[in-house]
Amino acid sequence: MTRAITEPIDEELPPSFTDGGDEGELLEIALGPHHPSTHGVFRMDVVLDGERVVKLKPVFGYLHRNHEKIAETASYLSSMPYTDRLDYMCSLSNNWAYALAVEKLAGLQIPERAEYIRVITAELTRLQNHAGTIGFLTQEMGASGTPLMYAFREREKILDLFESLTGSRMMCNYMRFGGCRVELPPGWLEQTKKVVEAFPRFLDEYERLLTGNEIFMARAQGVGVLKKELAINAGVTGPMLRASGVNYDIRKVDKYGIYERFDFKIPLGEHGDVYDRYMIRMLEMRESLKILNQALRDIPPGPIMDVKAKIRGFRPKPGEAYGRIESPKGELGFYLISDGSPNPYRYRVRPPSLINLTILEDMCCGYNVADTIVIFGTVDIVLGEVDR
């Protein structure tokens, strides 16, 4: 403290440097928007007391392009490729959520085979998203690169499958209202089976690196605890919510698609800390593999599009629908209002990434800056979806 040894200063302190008593001065800084740990362009205005966070305000909008307004000026189908750009790690889940909402709005049926393809692609998406999230998390803890590259090596295999199916690695634009766009290419199922069979080996290796790792446990256990009641009230969904011990998975609750046919469990956390959020994602990947094994075994032959579905001149009757799925990040919902015209009158995306950030301040207050980065990493956001 330089002030203690000099003459006391009478002039008023600037508002950002208020007197923090014995604790020292408070310091206001902006974490981001251009910082690798913010996963995109995102800013956290934090007030620090030494190294401790006392206040944190997230600032959004750097990637805002008013996706909803654009979708209201375009036909239903032409928004489908745009949904890829929301959560660009999980384009196939976004496709499904949008297709599901439109199918509810127009009352379309989906053929059996298309439902199976949807489940397979969505669960593959979950695998690569969770593996990547854990990779980034360890990166932010200081494990420079190695676990992340392990995750990306596996992700690459899944993206290759997406590319051979849809023509694109990340911007898949694959689902249509009433089914899927193209039939599986020859040998795709066999290739997928190979990837799924090899995946547990990667998970075991990953767990050996991390689950019992002393540094990882010291950084993760008891950090950023989120209480069950707050999580429910703040609308937190996905692995974040289940790590706090709330048994709520839309795959089980809504039973959308054909999820009721599969035998899988919902892993639940106990403490709601960073370690639980990591562990939930690990366990969810194993459950996803179970679903994939069953779906790949049972997938029937048949059409992949509803014969009554209209691609051109699609005009749903006036009305509204809210459709939601369990995306890897949480509840992804689409709310649509039709006025009978080819464009939706209202098109709304319920972004899990944005709403899961509501409690960021509650989780981070009292922790060091380095822990804040780790806690933020476990929320698992993609800025394309936060800002839309």
Add this chain to the structure above:
Amino acid sequence: MLEKIKSDIEAAVPGCRLEIIPNGSPSGQHSLLVEPARAVEVAKFLRDSPELRLDYCSNVTGVDWLDTEISEKVKVNTLVNGVEHEIEEIRKRQSPGYLEAVYHLYSMEKKDGPVILRLRTENRTDKVHLPSLTPVWRSAEFQEREIFDLYGIIFDGHPDLRRILMWDEFEDHPMRKDYVEPDDYEYEPTAHDDVLAKAKQHNA
């Protein structure tokens, strides 16, 4: 099911005006229009009622309904040459527009839902107020800020009502249906077609 919820609310919050808004689509998700002045009481009842336990407010969004002209056919009796005739006449009346906040509620405890609440403003001017439901469900915090930002509904009782996606100095509300986008296009390096025409018009 919605009729039962309606009568439950009427019993718990006496004198509250409620209306079921039917939904014509196959989704069959009908919604409940709630009087804004009593909305917080209704929300608290829905959250805490042991039968409903709608503890999770999933989606909060705004909708802009423009003024519409409604044409109706009315039968009028008029005297033509001393004899009374029934004549069909088309009458037009103006239905005033309004802004709407829509809340999708689910129950995590009962694994039930959705129950859809709608709150309507009186008109669609710049000073329209609705009560904030953020004190009841924290998940509405960012979503109500987004409605304030993009639709211009002022939520009374919101703890931190600021713009969220647009910058603080921005003045209009871009999601409104009558929003006019700026025509200067100074960011457009190679203006062409209608963009060029608009830019020329702006600079003239």
